[in-house]
Amino acid sequence: MTTTTQPGIRPANATGKITYTPVDGRLLDVEDLHVEFHTDDGIAKAINGVSFTLDQGESLAILGESGSGKSVTAQAIMGILDMPPAKIPHGAVKYCGVDLLTMPDDRRRWVRGAEIAMIFQDALSSLNPVFPVGWQIAEMFRQHRGMNKSDAQAQAVRLMERVAIPAAKERVKAYPHQFSGGMRQRIMIAMAIALDPAVLIADEPTTALDVTVQAQIMSLLQELQQERQMGLILITHDLGVVADVADRSVVMYAGRLVETANVYDLYRNPAHPYTRGLLESIPRLDQKGQTLAAIGGLPPNLLRIPPGCAFNPRCRMAKDVCRVDLPALREVASGRHSACHFAEEVIDA
Amino acid sequence: MPEIILPKASEIGRSTTSEVILSAKDLVKHYPIKTGILRRTTGHVKAVDGVSFDLHKGETLGIVGESGCGKSTLGRLLVRLEAPTDGSVEFEGADMAKASGRELRALRRNIQIVFQDPYTSLNPRMTVGDIVGEPLDIHPDVTPKGGRRKRVQELLDLVGLNPEHINRYPHQFSGGQRQRIGIARGIALDPKVLICDEPVSALDVSVQAQVVNLMEKLQDELGLAYVFIAHDLSVVRHISDRVGVMYLGKLAELGEEDEVYDRPTHPYTQALLSAVPVPDPTLRGKREHIVLQGDVPSPANPPAGCRFHTRCWKAQERCRTDVPELILRPDGRGEHFSACHYAEPRAVVDTVDVTDVEPDERFADTDVRDPATIAAVEGQPGMDGPVQDAEGLVEETPEQRAADMSSLTMHDEGHPGKVEDPRP
Numbered sequence: 001m002t003t004t005t006q007p008g009i010r011p012a013n014a015t016g017k018i019t020y021t022p023v024d025g026r027l028l029d030v031e032d033l034h035v036e037f038h039t040d041d042g043i044a045k046a047i048n049g050v051s052f053t054l055d056q057g058e059s060l061a062i063l064g065e066s067g068s069g070k071s072v073t074a075q076a077i078m079g080i081l082d083m084p085p086a087k088i089p090h091g092a093v094k095y096c097g098v099d100l101l102t103m104p105d106d107r108r109r110w111v112r113g114a115e116i117a118m119i120f121q122d123a124l125s126s127l128n129p130v131f132p133v134g135w136q137i138a139e140m141f142r143q144h145r146g147m148n149k150s151d152a153q154a155q156a157v158r159l160m161e162r163v164a165i166p167a168a169k170e171r172v173k174a175y176p177h178q179f180s181g182g183m184r185q186r187i188m189i190a191m192a193i194a195l196d197p198a199v200l201i202a203d204e205p206t207t208a209l210d211v212t213v214q215a216q217i218m219s220l221l222q223e224l225q226q227e228r229q230m231g232l233i234l235i236t237h238d239l240g241v242v243a244d245v246a247d248r249s250v251v252m253y254a255g256r257l258v259e260t261a262n263v264y265d266l267y268r269n270p271a272h273p274y275t276r277g278l279l280e281s282i283p284r285l286d287q288k289g290q291t292l293a294a295i296g297g298l299p300p301n302l303l304r305i306p307p308g309c310a311f312n313p314r315c316r317m318a319k320d321v322c323r324v325d326l327p328a329l330r331e332v333a334s335g336r337h338s339a340c341h342f343a344e345e346v347i348d349a
Numbered sequence: 350m351p352e353i354i355l356p357k358a359s360e361i362g363r364s365t366t367s368e369v370i371l372s373a374k375d376l377v378k379h380y381p382i383k384t385g386i387l388r389r390t391t392g393h394v395k396a397v398d399g400v401s402f403d404l405h406k407g408e409t410l411g412i413v414g415e416s417g418c419g420k421s422t423l424g425r426l427l428v429r430l431e432a433p434t435d436g437s438v439e440f441e442g443a444d445m446a447k448a449s450g451r452e453l454r455a456l457r458r459n460i461q462i463v464f465q466d467p468y469t470s471l472n473p474r475m476t477v478g479d480i481v482g483e484p485l486d487i488h489p490d491v492t493p494k495g496g497r498r499k500r501v502q503e504l505l506d507l508v509g510l511n512p513e514h515i516n517r518y519p520h521q522f523s524g525g526q527r528q529r530i531g532i533a534r535g536i537a538l539d540p541k542v543l544i545c546d547e548p549v550s551a552l553d554v555s556v557q558a559q560v561v562n563l564m565e566k567l568q569d570e571l572g573l574a575y576v577f578i579a580h581d582l583s584v585v586r587h588i589s590d591r592v593g594v595m596y597l598g599k600l601a602e603l604g605e606e607d608e609v610y611d612r613p614t615h616p617y618t619q620a621l622l623s624a625v626p627v628p629d630p631t632l633r634g635k636r637e638h639i640v641l642q643g644d645v646p647s648p649a650n651p652p653a654g655c656r657f658h659t660r661c662w663k664a665q666e667r668c669r670t671d672v673p674e675l676i677l678r679p680d681g682r683g684e685h686f687s688a689c690h691y692a693e694p695r696a697v698v699d700t701v702d703v704t705d706v707e708p709d710e711r712f713a714d715t716d717v718r719d720p721a722t723i724a725a726v727e728g729q730p731g732m733d734g735p736v737q738d739a740e741g742l743v744e745e746t747p748e749q750r751a752a753d754m755s756s757l758t759m760h761d762e763g764h765p766g767k768v769e770d771p772r773p
Binding site: 166180182212214215219237241242243263264268277278280281282283284285286287289291293294295296297298299314317349 | 415416523525553554555556557558559561562580582583584586587606607610620621622623624625626627628629630631632633638640641643644698699700701702703704705706707708709710711712713714715716720721723
C-alpha cells in the first residue's frame with residue numbers, strides 16, 4: 001500500500017510501475033458505498049450502503065436484475081460515473097487499503113487500467129470505430145508505459161494472440177467492424193489485461209453474445225484469471241453463468257446487498273426470499289416438466305423505495321416488521337450473510 | 350430435398366394431435382446484395398435456405414439457433430411479412446403464397462405474430478385500446494360492430510392486465526406489461542397459430558416466468574399453436590413440445606423436446622446444448638463442454654455440403670460435398686429428424702424429471718395475471734408497481750441494461766408524470 005514513485009500517467013522509467021501491495025491478499029474493500037442520481041423528479045438512490053471485499057485470485061459475482069445497482073457499483077469502483085448527475089454522498093472504495101474516491105484525479109487515472117480494468121457488455125460501442133484494433137490495444141502501452149509505436153504494436157500482437165484471435169499479425173490493422181461479436185469481446189479483454197491489472201471487472205461480458213461464444217469467452221476469462229491471479233468481479237443477471245464461474249456471490253436488490261454467500265450455499269440453500277424466488281423462476285436446461293413460478297410485482301422505483309425492507313411488497317413471507325424495519329445484512333451462518341428478518345426460516349425452507 | 354414431414358405415432362398425444370395446421374415446405378428466402386452505383390445484384394444472403402416442417406393443432410414448436418441462423422426471417426415468412434423466394438407456407442392446406450387480396454387477409458387472421466422488443470413494437474402514440482383493437486378494425490367481420498371496446502377489455506383481462514387501463518399509452522407500462530399488450534394484440538382475432546419471435550428475451554428473469562406462464566395458460570384455453578422462436582435453450586425446452594434447431598438457414602435437427610435435448614444426434618445441437626450454463630454449481634466441471642472453433646460462416650457464402658462442416662469435429666470428405674438431408678435417423682431409442690451424415694446420439698444434458706415437483710409458493714407463485722393488476726383488483730396493501738409507477742428503470746432491453754442506471758436522466762422523458770397526452 002505504499003507508493004514508491006510519484007504517481008502519474010507516464011512514469012519516468014518504463015518499468016517504474018507504482019506498486020500497490022495487497023494486505024493479506026485483500027485487493028478491494030468497498031465500504032458502505034452510496035450512490036445517488038439527481039434527476040428532475042427527485043433523488044434516485046441507486047446504491048444504498050453496499051460493502052464487500054475482493055481477494056487476489058477470487059471470482060466474485062454481483063447478481064441482480066436491471067436497476068438493482070450492479071453496474072453502478074462497478075462504475076463507482078472504476079471511477080467512471082458521470083458526476084453529476086451521479087453523486088457519492090458516502091462510502092469508500094479501498095484498493096490495497098487506499099481509498100480511490102479521495103485519490104487525486106491523475107493518480108486515479110493511473111490506477112484505472114493499470115491496476116483495475118473493466119470489460120463492458122457491448123464491445124462494438126466500447127471500441128473506437130475509426131482506429132485499427134491493434135492501435136487501440138497499443139495505446140494502453142503508449143499511454144501508460146511510454147512505449148514507442150513499434151514496441152507497443154508488438155505487444156498488441158502478443159496480446160491478440162493470447163486471447164486467441166486467429167491470424168493476429170495480419171488482423172492487428174483491422175477495424176472493429178471487421179470482427180465478429182465474440183472476436184470484438186476478445187479484443188476488449190486484450191485491452192483490459194494489457195497492463196496486468198490486479199482487478200478485472202466484467203460487466204455482463206457475454207450478455208450480447210450467442211451461447212457457444214459465451215462459453216468460449218467465459219473460459220478465456222477464467223483461464224486468464226487463474227494465470228494472473230487476478231481478482232475478478234463478474235456482473236451478471238445470469239444465474240447459470242454465476243454457477244459456472246464464481247467462488248462467491250453477492251445478490252443485489254434496489255441498491256442493497258440482500259445476500260452474500262459462496263455459490264454452493266447460495267444455490268443449495270438461499271438465505272433470502274428474493275434469491276429463493278429467482279431460483280424458482282428460471283427454467284433449467286436439465287429439467288423436464290418444470291413448473292415455473294414468478295416473483296410477483298416489480299422492482300421498486302428508485303425514486304420511491306418502500307420503507308422497511310425494499311423487497312417487502314413482493315415478498316410472500318413479509319410481516320409487519322418488514323414494512324417498518326430495514327433488515328441489516330447480518331451473518332446467518334458461517335460465511336453467509338442475509339438481509340432478511342426471517343433468514344433462518346428461509347434457509348430451513 | 351427433405352421429405353414432407355409426416356407426424357409420427359409418438360407425436361400424437363399430450364397437446365399434439367395429428368391435425369396439421371401450418372406447413373412450411375422448402376421455404377427459401379434469399380436477400381439480394383447490391384453493390385456499385387448501378388445497384389447490381391452481386392450475391393445473395395441465404396437467410397432461410399430450404400426449411401420444411403409441420404405444425405400441429407395446439408402444439409408448441411420451438412425454433413432455436415444463434416444469431417444470424419435465419420430463425421427470425423423464418424418467423425416473418427410464416428406470417429408472410431416477407432414473401433418467400435421459393436417454397437410455400439400452407440395454412441390448413443391453402444397456399445399462402447398463392448393467395449392475394451381478400452383471401453390472403455382471411456388467411457392472415459389465423460396466423461399472428463408477437464415481436465421481441467416490447468419497447469419498439471407498440472406505437473407510442475396509440476392507446477392500448479387502439480393497439481389491441483386495431484386488428485379488429487382491419488377484420489371487421491370478426492367482432493360485431495360496437496363490440497370492439499368490450500372485446501378489447503376482454504382481451505386485456507385474458508392477458509392479466511387491468512381492463513380499466515384501456516386508455517393508457519405504452520410508456521405507462523413496464524416491459525412485462527407491454528409484452529402482455531403485444532400478446533393481447535396477437536390473439537385479438539382468435540388466431541389458430543401465434544408466431545412468437547423472442548417474446549421473453551428482453552425481459553428480466555423474474556418477469557420472464559410470468560409471461561411464459563401466461564402463454565401456456567392461453568394455449569390451454571384457446572387451443573393455440575405456437576411457433577416459439579428463441580435463442581434461450583432453457584426457455585424453449587420448458588415451453589415446447591417439439592424443437593427445431595437451425596444453423597445457417599437450415600434445420601439441423603427436429604424432434605420431440607426430449608429427443609432433441611436428451612438424445613441429440615447432430616453435432617451442432619450437441620455443442621449448443623453443452624454450452625448452456627446450468628444454474629447449479631455442483632455440476633461445475635462435471636458437464637461435458639464441447640467448444641466449437643471459429644465463428645459461424647457468412648450466410649452470403651455458406652459452405653458447400655453440410656453447412657456445419659467447417660466447425661465440426663466429425664467432418665469427413667463427404668460432408669464437404671454432400672448436403673445431408675433432414676431425415677429420420679436413429680437416436681438410440683427411436684428415431685428423429687437430423688441432418689447429419691454421421692448422426693449419432695450423444696447425451697450432453699443430464700435431465701431430471703421434475704413434473705411432480707411443485708414450486709415453493711412461499712417465495713414465488715404461478716398466478717399468470719400481471720402483479721400490479723392483481724394488486725389493483727384485490728386491493729392488496731403495499732404491492733408495488735401500479736402502472737403509474739412503471740418506467741424504463743424496471744426492465745430494460747439488453748442495450749439499455751448496459752447503460753443501466755447512469756442513463757437515468759434519459760428515462761425521465763418517459764416518466765408518466767411529465768408526459769402530456771401525445772395525441773395532436
